[in-house]
């Protein structure tokens with residue numbers, strides 16, 4: 024099954040250096056510096072935010088099944104950290120999962136905005152469909168104020184009539200979906216709601232198509248990311264859909280972006296923490312995220328180049344990315360923050 | 373008493389009926405509606421108890437068309453507001469809006485700017501407590517002040533909302549418009565509380581029966597879960613749908629939806645609070661749009677849902693109170709046609725409501741420990757959400773966490789947390805014993821050897837009226853009477869298209885649907 028292979032793959036990548044919660048947060052796309060950093064550190068960037076609708080319980084059940092099958096084993100007493108077994112590796116190799124991962128999911132430039140974009144797209148389709156069929160009242164698919172406001176603006180502030188608007192969206196979508204592999208496009212469009220045709224949930228699509236739920240999620244994200252890339256690269260061809268994509272500020276999480284602005288204005292980490300009423304450790308999380316995503320920002324104040332080299336060297340010799348192991352080795356010579364910064368700066372490039 | 377409009381009896385009735393027919397498509401008023409509307413039009417304060425599904429909204433919507441000014445409806449339920457506005461829009465009413473905390477600030481400004489044009493304004497109690505909103509409202513003419521779910525004003529009710537206590541004062545500030553207070557369920561104590569707290573003056577009261585004569589009641593005792601599932605399948609194989617199956621847990625909703633779908637080929641889905649908001653909405657809309665025949669759900673489904681043609685409600689597990697049970701079966705056949713409610717129970721089902729009751733409160737040792745941690749500064753209540761989260765991480769249920777928060781918030785400043793432990797414990801005991809008493813009433817209903825309807829009417833101090841043809845299993849009915857074959861419903865089976873080249877043209881009404 025796809026879901027089993029996917030999890031085995033991730034557990035192998037994480038190599039017992041994170042708890043299963045770390046994997047869960049990765050798939051869920053938790054907007055924390057730790058999860059974002061992990062996605063870079065362990066070479067699993069495409070999987071960040073891949074299953075944003077994942078439920079804790081079903082995820083936990085899947086982990087238990089892998090364990091019962093003898094494909095993974097526990098490495099701590101609390102049953103929270105696992106590594107892959109030989110049997111698991113066999114299973115993983117046979118699945119050939121690395122070759123079945125669609126290219127679309129590897130496009131990660133839009134991952135912070137894909138959730139909002141997807142809601143807006145669905146609401147715009149539903150709204151225009153209702154107008155097209157002269158339905159005066161319908162229950163919108165989402166009530167999130169930023170989403171409904173955006174759609175309201177689009178529907179009201181156009182020089183086009185509503186019928187023209189609907190026709191234009193139809194044409195843009197046809198063109199976009201034609202560029203996407205058929206299986207992905209079908210799965211993508213099956214979620215659209217319109218007049219007397221409510222979109223299917225991911226679970227219903229999985230049942231209908233006989234595919235594994237995790238595979239469906241991946242095909243969907245692949246389609247979504249391909250589509251967003253196509254639109255962003257060809258804004259003039261898809262003006263209406265392009266208006267749904269929020270201008271990409273940076274791939275930083277919003278809160279880390281605020282911290283970066285303050286740091287740039289000359290505040291120290293501690294002053295930033297006080298100013299924002301956040302704990303210092305939160306600001307340190309932001310620093311790590313900044314190290315990953317804003318390579319031009321000067322971090323030498325927190326980590327001298329010499330120390331950075333030293334840490335990287337030790338990590339390399341110890342063959343681990345586990346902070347505690349490295350810290351025990353370096354003792355008082357480096358702080359946790361410095362180790363995290365060093366790893367963040369040096370694993371990607 | 374000042375009359376709000378000057379019409380004699382004949383005139384107003386004719387006018388009201390014309391509106392009923394033209395705007396809402398009904399030919400006759402239902403029991404109770406006519407008297408309430410008459411009292412409202414006469415400018416009286418009115419208290420009305422109407423069971424869910426008996427058309428209480430018409431009681432202020434019809435006057436809305438006959439009075440000058442705006443009808444203000446205070447409602448605590450967002451989904452209900454949304455549903456009502458949708459219903460009004462469908463009836464061609466464009467001057468109905470809502471004001472609640474979930475809206476975008478810009479949207480709120482838009483509504484406030486056009487207050488004067490509104491015929492109906494739905495508002496949440498917390499919005500009404502804001503002074504800027506109240507000032508804006510004071511400038512327009514409020515023709516009627518409606519308090520929906522009025523039992524929330526009573527501390528005796530199970531849904532007490534402190535915001536509601538300000539309503540009487542706010543009504544004064546808005547120029548003392550006539551007040552209509554409505555609720556679905558309220559015993560005598562709660563009724564008195566409502567009338568007093570809202571300051572209703574010589575209120576005209578209409579108390580409607582909780583009975584829904586068009587719903588037949590069946591209770592079946594079984595010995596195991598397997599037998600239950602078998603019986604459910606037999607029932608669903610022939611009985612008229614759409615229907616709802618209420619379960620006590622999320623797992624069961626998923627299991628049953630799967631079973632029914634695979635075994636009977638019925639278009640079924642599950643619905644529970646653990647799902648993503650978007651998925652919940654899709655499933656709900658599919659059900660409303662007849663793309664689904666059966667919904668297996670927890671009690672998270674139903675509030676504010678308006679689907680008049682649900683024909684069957686099954687309880688796969690019984691709820692903890694008779695109130696909840698009546699509310700849930702009350703969703704059957706709101707259009708007045710014959711409906712059916714079936715409840716299955718087996719001896720091991722007792723665990724669910726008892727578990728539910730227990731999950732409302734923390735265990736004694738847990739509570740003691742939390743107070744200890746608070747006294748020692750390990751835990752703080754500075755940030756409410758953080759505190760609730762901390763408690764849940766320590767193994768508390770969400771409701772128990774809220775319970776603890778309420779207790780520690782009431783603590784006098786200079787006392788230790790440990791010092792309020794005894795009082796907290798006695799509150800738990802009190803509340804638990806109320807809930808257990810309610811549960812006992814529910815269990816007695818299951819075991820009743822007399823007519824089920826007579827039993828529950830007794831609880832509400834009502835005497836039974838004329839016995840309906842299809843009353844209950846004790847009076848003798850046959851499930852075969854509810855067979856799909858006896859009704860000529862035309863079920864629309866629209867395939868749920870998985871092919872985008874067909875789906876997209878349909879959604880946008882482009883070209884021929886069969887086009888390739």
Ligand SMILES: [Zn+2]
Nearest residue numbers: 823843844847
């Ligand atoms: Zn009976």
